[in-house]
Every structure is written in structure tokens, then in C-alpha cells.
Amino acid sequence: MKIAIILGTRPEIIKLSPIIRSCDSQQLDYFIIHTNQHYSDNMDKIFFQELGLAAAEYNLGIGSGKQGAQTGKMLMAIEEVLLKTKPDLVLVQGDTNTVLAGALAAAKLYIKVGHVEAGLRSYDRAMPEEINRIMVDHMADWLFCPTDKQAEILAGEGISKEKIFITGNTIVDAVLHSVNNINNDLLLKHKLTAGKYILVTMHRPSNVDDKNMLAKQLNNISQLATDKDLAVVFPIHPRTLKNIQAFNLVIPDNIKVTEPCGFVDLITLEKFAKIILTDSGGLQEEGCILGVPTLNLRANTERPECVEAGASKIVGSDFAKLLAGYNFYDQADFTWTNPFGDGHSAAKIIEICRSGS
Numbered sequence: 001m002k003i004a005i006i007l008g009t010r011p012e013i014i015k016l017s018p019i020i021r022s023c024d025s026q027q028l029d030y031f032i033i034h035t036n037q038h039y040s041d042n043m044d045k046i047f048f049q050e051l052g053l054a055a056a057e058y059n060l061g062i063g064s065g066k067q068g069a070q071t072g073k074m075l076m077a078i079e080e081v082l083l084k085t086k087p088d089l090v091l092v093q094g095d096t097n098t099v100l101a102g103a104l105a106a107a108k109l110y111i112k113v114g115h116v117e118a119g120l121r122s123y124d125r126a127m128p129e130e131i132n133r134i135m136v137d138h139m140a141d142w143l144f145c146p147t148d149k150q151a152e153i154l155a156g157e158g159i160s161k162e163k164i165f166i167t168g169n170t171i172v173d174a175v176l177h178s179v180n181n182i183n184n185d186l187l188l189k190h191k192l193t194a195g196k197y198i199l200v201t202m203h204r205p206s207n208v209d210d211k212n213m214l215a216k217q218l219n220n221i222s223q224l225a226t227d228k229d230l231a232v233v234f235p236i237h238p239r240t241l242k243n244i245q246a247f248n249l250v251i252p253d254n255i256k257v258t259e260p261c262g263f264v265d266l267i268t269l270e271k272f273a274k275i276i277l278t279d280s281g282g283l284q285e286e287g288c289i290l291g292v293p294t295l296n297l298r299a300n301t302e303r304p305e306c307v308e309a310g311a312s313k314i315v316g317s318d319f320a321k322l323l324a325g326y327n328f329y330d331q332a333d334f335t336w337t338n339p340f341g342d343g344h345s346a347a348k349i350i351e352i353c354r355s356g357s
Contacts, residue, residue: 001028001029001088001089001353001354002029002030002031002085002086002087002088002089003023003028003029003030003031003087003088003089003090003091003353004030004031004032004033004081004082004085004087004089004090004091004106004111005019005020005023005030005031005032005033005090005091006032006033006035006078006090006091006092006098006099006102007032007033007034007035007056007092007093007098008034008035008036008037008038008062008074008096008097008098009037009038009094009096009098010038010044010047010263011093011094011096011282012092012093012094012096012098012099013044013047013048013051013053014047014051014171014174014263014282015093015094015116015117015169015170015171015174015282016091016093016116016170017047017051017053017170017174017177018170018173018174018177018345018346019091019116019170019346019349019350020032020053021052021053021177021346022346022347022349022350023350024054026350028350028354031056031057031058031085031087032054032055032056032057032058033056033057033058033060033078033081033102034056034058034059034060035060035062035074035077035078035098035101035102036059036060036061036062036063037062037063037064037070037074037096037097037098046262047262047263049262050178050262050263050264051174051177051178051263058081060074060077060078060081062074062077067097067128070097071097071100071101074097074098074101074102075101075104075105078101078102078105078106079105079108079109082105082106082109082111083109087111088111088112089111089112089113089114089353090102090103090105090106090111090112090113090114091113091114091116091349091353092113092114092115092116092136093115093116093117093170094116094117094129094133095117095120095129095130095132095133095136096129096132097128097132099115099132099133099136100132100135100136103115103135103136103139103140104135104139107139112141112142113136113139113140113141113142114140114141114142114143114144114349114353115136115137115140115142115143115144116144116170116349117144117145117146117169117170118133118136118137118140118143118144118145118150118154118164119137119143119145119146119149119150119151119153119154119164120133120146120150120281120302120303121133121134121153121302122300122301122302123300124299124300126206127204127206129302130302133302137154137157137159138157138159140163141163142163142165142352142353143159143163143164143165144165144167144345144349144352145164145165145166145167146166146167146168146169146305146340146341146345147166147168147169147305147339147340148166149304149305150166151164151166165348165349165352167341167345167348167349167352168340168341168342168343168344168345168348169285169340169341169345170345170346170349171282171285171286171289171340172289172338172340172341172342172343172345173343173344173345173346174263175267175286175289175290176289176343178263178264178267179267179271179290181264182264182267182268182271183264183265183268184268186265186268186269187268187272190233190256190258191231192231192233192272193231194272195272195273195274196230196231196274197230197231197232197233197272197273197274198221198224198225198230198231198232198233198273198274198275198276198277199233199269199270199273199275199276199277199278200221200232200233200234200255200276200277200278201234201235201237201276201277201278201279201280201283202217202234202237202240202277202278202279202297203237203239203240203279203280204279204280204297204298206279206298206299207279207297207298207317208237208239208240208243209243211243211247211249213317214240214243214244214247214249215247215249216317217297217317218249218251218252218255219252220317220319220322221234221252221255221277222252222254222255223319224277224319224322224323224326225254225255226254227323228326228330230274231254231256232254232255232256233256233258233269234251234255234256234257234258235258235259235260235261235266235269236257236258236259236260237260238260241257266286267286267290270283270286270287270290270292271290271292273292275292275293275294275295275326275329276292276293276294276295277294277295277297277322278294278295278296278297279296279297279298281301281302281303284296284301284303284306284311284312285303285306285340287306287311287312288305288306288309288311288312288336288338288339288340289338289340291335291336293311293312293313293329294306294311294312294313295312295313295315295322295325295326296312296313296314296315296316297315297316297317298314298316299314299316300314301314305339305340306339308339309336309337309338309339310334310336311336313325313328
């Protein structure tokens with residue numbers, strides 16, 4: 001079996017890295033197509049290096065753009081590679097335009113599609129990611145679900161149970177692989193003390209594409225840090241930085257902005273944070289795995305397991321909810337069980353692919 005692994009963003013690199021390593025260890029015939037949806041070194045290249053992955057055989061250089069234009073360019077470019085290489089199976093992960101274009105190009109060429117992290121739903125059609133994951137789930141031949149919940153969602157949408165597999169989430173594999181290599185000098189570099197700082201990430205359009213909302217979130221974070229006498233470190237996404245500059249916003253003095261960091265550095269910052277404030281689904285999962293609580297800066301989540309496990313609370317842009325969420329975790333003395341698997345998800349996925357089930 002020849003496998004094409006299609007990726008384009010850093011979350012996809014991270015979550016597909018265990019599958020790539022599993023292909024390597026089993027000496028499988030595979031290759032990587034990279035759309036370069038994330039295309040700067042600190043959003044891309046560093047992840048391949050840190051995770052010990054070989055460079056992609058095909059770099060498509062698509063970059064950013066409007067939804068339709070970006071997806072269309074990807075679809076055309078991926079199709080050309082698939083026609084040339086003729087894989088038996090395409091693997092995609094998640095919910096980006098890269099995932100949609102990769103799955104659609106493969107399906108139209110009658111190439112089997114495996115969707116890693118299938119079945120997630122926020123039930124918010126205003127999110128482009130929600131549209132993407134629904135469409136890919138209904139095109140895919142194999143759907144690899146993190147938990148029972150996603151399998152139930154897919155079956156409820158009429159997808160054959162024969163296509164659905166509960167494998168756990170490959171993010172557990174990736175976190176456990178990287179947590180042994182944490183950067184012990186990073187906190188010193190940023191003048192941070194373990195358990196005495198807030199880690200922030202924010203990049204969703206609902207938070208950063210509107211001037212008033214972006215200003216409100218920055219002010220909320222700054223106020224919380226002031227009230228609780230905590231430092232704030234904010235590895236900033238290029239989209240967020242661009243909008244802050246375009247809106248002529250001033251980042252509060254007590255928010256320390258850094259460049260985007262690699263996965264090992266991010267895991268380090270997560271592991272030693274007092275709490276994580278984020279609109280990223282991936283960081284909700286990672287905090288849950290690492291035992292660090294997260295406050296979700298959105299009105300919904302496609303990772304309800306984190307909330308149900310007690311690892312995360314949805315606070316949106318409401319400062320009262322943000323403060324209440326922080327106080328809850330500051331006063332509570334409890335732990336939770338990671339619901340996303342045992343760190344062997346990649347091996348399960350590859351075994352299913354090899355067996356042709």
C-alpha cells in the first residue's frame with residue numbers, strides 16, 4: 001500500500017507526526033504532500049525538525065488567501081501530485097482547507113481517504129472548520145475517532161459503522177513523545193516562574209478579526225493577570241499580530257508577547273503554566289493531557305470531552321466568566337482522567353490501514 005499524507009498547518013504536522021513515525025518504523029511506502037498553508041519557519045519548518053520528521057516530498061507553496069481561492073489552489077495542486085504518484089490511500093487530519101482539498105481531490109480520483117480526528121462537531125456553521133470537517137467525514141472511507149462520542153455523532157449522521165473506528169487521539173502520542181524533551185531553560189529566558197504565569201494563545205477569526213473583540217480579549221487577559229498578580233506569556237500567531245497592527249491596538253504592558261514557538265517549547269510553557277487561556281482546540285487537548293486547566297475563549301468547543309472531564313471551561317469574551325473560571329481552578333483541588341487514549345493511536349490507525357478493514 002502506498003500512502004499519501006497530506007498536511008498544511010502546524011497542528012496537522014504535530015498530530016500526524018506519530019503516524020509518520022509509525023510508517024517509518026514499519027518501513028511503509030509513504031510520502032508527504034505539504035500545502036504550506038502555514039508557511040513561515042516558526043509556524044512550520046521548526047515542527048518538522050523538533051519532531052524528527054523528514055521534509056515533505058512535495059511542497060505546494062499555497063500560503064494564505066480567501067477561503068475559496070485557497071481551497072481551489074490546493075485542490076488543483078494536490079490533484080496533480082496524486083495523478084503523478086497514484087497512492088492507494090490518502091490520510092488527512094482535522095478540519096482545515098488543506099484537509100478538505102486533500103480529501104476532495106482523492107475522492108474524485110477514487111483514492112481511499114482516511115480522516116484522522118473524525119467526528120468532531122462544534123455545531124457552529126460560522127466556523128469554516130465546521131464545514132470542512134463535516135464534508136470530509138462524509139467523503140472518507142475510514143474515520144478515525146478520538147472517543148466514543150465522535151463515533152456516535154458520525155453514526156447519527158448516517159455514516160456506516162463499518163467505516164468508523166475509535167482509535168484515541170494522536171495528540172496524546174505527540175505530547176508523550178515530546179514531554180520528555182521539554183526545554184528547561186525556556187522559563188528562565190522569558191523570566192517566568194513555574195505556576196506563576198498565564199499562557200495565552202488566540203487566533204480564531206471570531207476573536208482576532210474584529211477590532212472591538214480583539215481589544216476586549218486583550219483587556220480581559222490583562223485585567224485577570226493584574227487581579228491575580230500573574231505574568232502573561234503570549235506566543236502570538238501571525239494573523240493576530242497582523243490584526244493588532246492593522247487596528248492600531250496597544251498590547252497591555254503586562255502581556256509578554258513572543259514569536260510563535262515550536263511544539264517542544266509550547267509543551268514546556270503549557271506544562272508549567274498556572275492556567276491556559278486559548279481559543280485553540282489543540283491546546284484544550286494538550287492541557288487536558290498535561291493536567292493543566294484551560295479556559296476556552298470561545299462560545300463553544302468541538303472538544304466537549306475536555307469540559308466533561310473537568311479540564312476546561314468555556315468563558316468566551318465575558319470577563320465575569322473568565323474570572324469565575326480562574327477562581328474555580330485556583331481553589332479546587334482535583335485531577336481528571338485524560339479521555340483521549342493511551343498514546344498508541346497512530347499504531348492503531350496504521351494497523352487498520354494495513355489490514356484494509
